[in-house]
Amino acid sequence: xxxxxxxxxxxxxxxxxxxxxxxxxxxxxxxxxxxxxxxxxxxxxxxxxxxxxxxxxxxxxxxxxxxxxxxxxxxxxxxxxxxxxxxxxxxxxxxxxxxxxxxxxxxxxxxxxxxxxxxxxxxxxxxxxxxxxxxxxxxxxxxxxxxxxxxxxxxxxxxxxxxxxxxxxxxxxxxxxxxxxxxxxxxxxxxxxxxxxxxxxxxxxxxxxxxxxxxxxxxxxxxxxxxxxxxxxxxxxxxxxxxxxxxxxxxxxxxxxxxxxxxxxxxxxxxxxxxxxxxxxxxxxxxxxxxxxxxxxxxxxxxxxxxxxxxxxxxxxxxxxxxxxxxxxxxxxxxxxxxxxxxxxxxxxxxxxxxxxxxxxxxxxxxxxxxxxxxxxxxxxxxxxxxxxxxxxxxxxxxxxxxxxxxxxxxxxxxxxxxxxxxxxxxxxxxxxxxxxxxxxxxxxxxxxxxxx
Numbered sequence: 001x002x003x004x005x006x007x008x009x010x011x012x013x014x015x016x017x018x019x020x021x022x023x024x025x026x027x028x029x030x031x032x033x034x035x036x037x038x039x040x041x042x043x044x045x046x047x048x049x050x051x052x053x054x055x056x057x058x059x060x061x062x063x064x065x066x067x068x069x070x071x072x073x074x075x076x077x078x079x080x081x082x083x084x085x086x087x088x089x090x091x092x093x094x095x096x097x098x099x100x101x102x103x104x105x106x107x108x109x110x111x112x113x114x115x116x117x118x119x120x121x122x123x124x125x126x127x128x129x130x131x132x133x134x135x136x137x138x139x140x141x142x143x144x145x146x147x148x149x150x151x152x153x154x155x156x157x158x159x160x161x162x163x164x165x166x167x168x169x170x171x172x173x174x175x176x177x178x179x180x181x182x183x184x185x186x187x188x189x190x191x192x193x194x195x196x197x198x199x200x201x202x203x204x205x206x207x208x209x210x211x212x213x214x215x216x217x218x219x220x221x222x223x224x225x226x227x228x229x230x231x232x233x234x235x236x237x238x239x240x241x242x243x244x245x246x247x248x249x250x251x252x253x254x255x256x257x258x259x260x261x262x263x264x265x266x267x268x269x270x271x272x273x274x275x276x277x278x279x280x281x282x283x284x285x286x287x288x289x290x291x292x293x294x295x296x297x298x299x300x301x302x303x304x305x306x307x308x309x310x311x312x313x314x315x316x317x318x319x320x321x322x323x324x325x326x327x328x329x330x331x332x333x334x335x336x337x338x339x340x341x342x343x344x345x346x347x348x349x350x351x352x353x354x355x356x357x358x359x360x361x362x363x364x365x366x367x368x369x370x371x372x373x374x375x376x377x378x379x380x381x382x383x384x385x386x387x388x389x390x391x392x393x394x395x396x397x398x399x400x401x402x403x404x405x406x407x408x409x410x411x412x413x414x415x416x417x418x419x420x421x422x423x424x425x426x427x428x429x430x431x432x433x434x435x436x437x438x439x440x441x442x443x444x445x446x447x448x449x450x451x452x453x
Contacts, residue, residue: 008168009145010052018046027096031070034094034148040137042157043102066117078106087150091123094148103156116170123166128414131160154240179369185376186401190316191279192287202270204237207256239417246420253422257432268423277315289406290413294446306335311440318377325426326436329379347380348390354383373397
């Protein structure tokens with residue numbers, strides 16, 4: 001019988017005293033963890049922290065008795081505040097922070113492990129907050145189930161700060177190795193690509209419908225009205241700038257021409273030279289896939305499952321009627337007790353579910369391997385080879401091409417520096433479907449209101 005998962009959640013929250021940021025040192029009281037932070041103005045302004053005791057509940061929210069301790073406090077190495085991106089080591093949480101001087105000074109974090117009845121716990125389901133301007137005097141506080149696990153800040157006090165938070169649990173999903181292999185077409189021209197390489201080779205542009213688009217200049221630090229220049233200053237715009245163009249309400253977006261975009265926000269897009277985004281013909285180990293998990297109760301069989309999304313990026317989607325720059329594809333595993341029991345495959349804006357019996361799924365020495373197939377040019381994913389026609393697009397799916405073991409270099413989506421960017425990954429086309437797509441954050445399965453292509 002599977003034991004019910006026990007979740008360790010914030011109980012009673014308290015506030016630290018206010019302290020000057022440039023001379024700040026804070027460590028949570030014994031057996032408490034950090035759940036919030038406030039800061040206003042520059043390094044001479046005031047910083048304050050929220051901390052919380054912890055309590056145990058089952059998956060239905062009912063109280064569970066037991067002893068919770070916060071142990072083994074360790075301080076991280078110092079890092080410059082102006083370029084810091086701190087995430088706790090595996091299965092630890094934040095219990096303190098110290099900072100000296102201005103944004104060029106050092107920041108350190110104290111982390112600890114949480115134990116329940118003397119047993120180690122695990123930290124999972126880490127999420128990222130919306131960016132908050134560091135100097136704005138706005139509290140960040142975790143939700144009712146999470147504690148702080150990281151923080152990212154770039155630049156001075158006028159630049160954004162983002163927080164990470166996760167859930168503490170007494171049960172980790174069974175650790176069983178899973179391999180996923182994407183078989184590419186032997187005549188494929190556009191291979192998997194690192195999104196950061198795509199950004200480096202792109203200009204960052206602001207769309208003006210019916211007029212000339214603007215270009216972002218690294219020298220000006222802003223958009224230059226009507227500029228179509230290809231000078232170096234318009235390429236390889238810092239990712240921190242691009243990621244500021246996010247969706248503040250997490251529903252609408254900034255993609256030009258998107259039926260659900262917010263017309264009151266600037267519409268933006270990345271525009272590379274198509275010949276520069278052919279990708280890596282040997283992607284295994286060289287090109288990352290980006291992983292995001294959510295959990296749900298499957299009405300088909302009544303089981304509580306993990307949906308593990310692997311997001312794959314290609315620099316170009318070549319299809320006879322709707323080619324476009326930038327191509328985000330997805331392979332989603334349906335997992336129960338650490339085993340693949342099905343998969344969702346994306347095919348031109350539709351997602352089809354396949355049971356394990358319908359997939360090319362093998363097992364050797366306890367390791368499950370799933371092999372799927374990528375269509376030539378379009379990168380739509382299928383469970384087998386053949387010719388397919390989806391929404392009017394003819395897909396040629398053939399084995400024996402290059403293979404990409406996407407699980408060999410898989411990174412968490414939530415901590416990527418570009419993750420919240422809500423514009424188009426590619427130039428503006430004549431139609432919605434020929435404009436670069438939105439990124440995966442706005443199309444993940446548990447997004448509150450999926451918006452656009």
